[in-house]
Amino acid sequence: MNIKTQIQNIILEALKNLGIEASAITLEHPADLNNGDYSTNVAMAYAKQSSKNPRALADEIKSEIEKNLPKEISKIEVAGAGFINFYLSHDFFVDSIKDILNKGENWGKNDLSNGKKIMVEYTDPNPFKPFHIGHLMTNAIGESISRIVEFSGAKTVRANYQGDVGLHVAKAIWGMMKNPERDQENEQVSYLASYIGNCYAKGSDAYDNDENSKKEIDAINKKVYDKSDEEINKIYAWGREVTLLAFEEIYSLLGTKFNHYFFESIMAPIGEKIVRANTPNVFEESDGAIVFKADKYNPKLHTRVFITSSGLPLYETKEIGLTMTKFETESDLDLSIVTTAIEQGEYMKVVQQAISLMHPELEKKMKHITHGMMRLASGKMSSRKGNVVTGESLLRDSMDVVHEKVAERDLSSDEKENIAQTVGVAALKYSILRSSLGSDIVYDFEKSISFDGDSGPYLQYTAVRANGIHKKADGDGITAAYTDIPTDITVLEKNLYRFPEVVAYAYEQLEPHHIATYLTELASAFNSFYGNTVIANKNDPYAPYRVALVSAFHTTMQNGLYLLGIKTPEKM
RNA sequence: GCACCCGUAGUGAAAUGGAUAUCAUGCCUGCCUUCGAAGCAGUUGUUCCAGGUUCGAAUCCUGGCGGGUGCACCA
Numbered sequence: 001m002n003i004k005t006q007i008q009n010i011i012l013e014a015l016k017n018l019g020i021e022a023s024a025i026t027l028e029h030p031a032d033l034n035n036g037d038y039s040t041n042v043a044m045a046y047a048k049q050s051s052k053n054p055r056a057l058a059d060e061i062k063s064e065i066e067k068n069l070p071k072e073i074s075k076i077e078v079a080g081a082g083f084i085n086f087y088l089s090h091d092f093f094v095d096s097i098k099d100i101l102n103k104g105e106n107w108g109k110n111d112l113s114n115g116k117k118i119m120v121e122y123t124d125p126n127p128f129k130p131f132h133i134g135h136l137m138t139n140a141i142g143e144s145i146s147r148i149v150e151f152s153g154a155k156t157v158r159a160n161y162q163g164d165v166g167l168h169v170a171k172a173i174w175g176m177m178k179n180p181e182r183d184q185e186n187e188q189v190s191y192l193a194s195y196i197g198n199c200y201a202k203g204s205d206a207y208d209n210d211e212n213s214k215k216e217i218d219a220i221n222k223k224v225y226d227k228s229d230e231e232i233n234k235i236y237a238w239g240r241e242v243t244l245l246a247f248e249e250i251y252s253l254l255g256t257k258f259n260h261y262f263f264e265s266i267m268a269p270i271g272e273k274i275v276r277a278n279t280p281n282v283f284e285e286s287d288g289a290i291v292f293k294a295d296k297y298n299p300k301l302h303t304r305v306f307i308t309s310s311g312l313p314l315y316e317t318k319e320i321g322l323t324m325t326k327f328e329t330e331s332d333l334d335l336s337i338v339t340t341a342i343e344q345g346e347y348m349k350v351v352q353q354a355i356s357l358m359h360p361e362l363e364k365k366m367k368h369i370t371h372g373m374m375r376l377a378s379g380k381m382s383s384r385k386g387n388v389v390t391g392e393s394l395l396r397d398s399m400d401v402v403h404e405k406v407a408e409r410d411l412s413s414d415e416k417e418n419i420a421q422t423v424g425v426a427a428l429k430y431s432i433l434r435s436s437l438g439s440d441i442v443y444d445f446e447k448s449i450s451f452d453g454d455s456g457p458y459l460q461y462t463a464v465r466a467n468g469i470h471k472k473a474d475g476d477g478i479t480a481a482y483t484d485i486p487t488d489i490t491v492l493e494k495n496l497y498r499f500p501e502v503v504a505y506a507y508e509q510l511e512p513h514h515i516a517t518y519l520t521e522l523a524s525a526f527n528s529f530y531g532n533t534v535i536a537n538k539n540d541p542y543a544p545y546r547v548a549l550v551s552a553f554h555t556t557m558q559n560g561l562y563l564l565g566i567k568t569p570e571k572m
Numbered sequence: 573g574c575a576c577c578c579g580u581a582g583u584g585a586a587a588u589g590g591a592u593a594u595c596a597u598g599c600c601u602g603c604c605u606u607c608g609a610a611g612c613a614g615u616u617g618u619u620c621c622a623g624g625u626u627c628g629a630a631u632c633c634u635g636g637c638g639g640g641u642g643c644a645c646c647a
Contacts, residue, residue, distance in 0.1 A: 166646075435584085
């Protein structure tokens, strides 16, 4: 049992002995460590009910608990308006360091989702279109959520859903047919993908501004669907393969491996069959199209078209096919999480309402997580307009900045390359994951690729410093031990033991930023300790304990960074 | 017009209904013969407005204001 639930149980027991029935109580960490390690407000919450004044009740609860005080708690104090503050004992903190070192890479895990199977869908870029910064954002968030879910004991399945049919494909193919000139020597998929991306931008522009081109693109769109034109089939197959390979390169840089790839071309007929089979009992005809009137079931929702009057299945229909396919592909799937930007929020509610009518058992198994938009300082970025800032360019730029920083270092070129990737990705991911999902991020290169203070590289750098201590300790023959321990417990120990609570909370909220915030506080506590103490000093009797403490810190930082999808380098 | 999301130091963010609202950045000052200065220590500056609920509100409710997103055949 962890210390938090232990204290909660003690309080519940005390309340019971005083004749107060409580089911759940809040126990929090006071902002100021002078107010203890844990604090509860129960005395204030139940004062009225038991017609006592809060401080008097707090005193009663305190003496009730003190009758049988566990060794983990050194003292209890009543403070303020009636807060009961708990101070953890010296032994508790020392034991928590041992516990961290024992658990190693399992440190921080919980069992909130033990035995469950959870699918997380994220990234969702479209073949033939550039990988833009929004995809980068969804990828960072989805990967982190996948890992947080994994730490809760669930089996995590990662999925990616990609739009390989539709007007955007026709626009790109039209662009390629009109602009065949490219560097024939350059076979790199990233180059070829950016060529296709440019063709898409040209096609998109022509579609909006030129009647003739619009007709040509519409004609290509039809041929892509019915596969009647050999030349178009060839271009389609090539373009699809090349862009998908380019995406794989990006996933590899970012550290994502998907278990399933779903494609719109496959989902469309599946969804269409379901929609037609459920018309008119769920869906209905209106103006020749098949629609779903979600407002019949929830006045906040609206009516949406699922199949057009010309018989083409729309996004909504494909989404139904996708959802049903997910539950068929992975048997016993307990939860299907989809991560997208807020734009998709309203559509998804309508789609989920329709699915819930057909399959009530799935209603609680679908969860849509939305995040804010990532935009450029100059306004909403748009790959359609051919804006040069793509997710990939951003990633490469970030890596280049790190490269320049380590250029003068005495490191092999492989090491430099490795560091550039690890640190560049960390800077980008952290700048996305540090804020709560709801808020928009205005993208500013200088700030997003920040390397000091509240940043990914700052966390990595702190871990590297801890590494440096280990190297020195090894050289001096200092090994972790718990014989001599300083009487003063530092802020570092007072933060370390909380890690599993933070992970559990991030899981309950499905909000990675709680981990980012915690790690930054932890790093700050470590750096402060590091700056004020010579740790690996042969002549210091406390050195073995402090080396253990540094180890515990490194383990916690490494596991925390893992949950953000960030690697911990050995040097940088 | 309706719906959803967001309004917190100059800037970017955090805060489970709790105690003096926290952190970073920026400005200024000091610290590299120590375990890496991508660091540390110090200094300065804030909850959109109006009501309500509560012992207690940045947080919950109502009404405004400002920004973003979406609302019938794009995804």
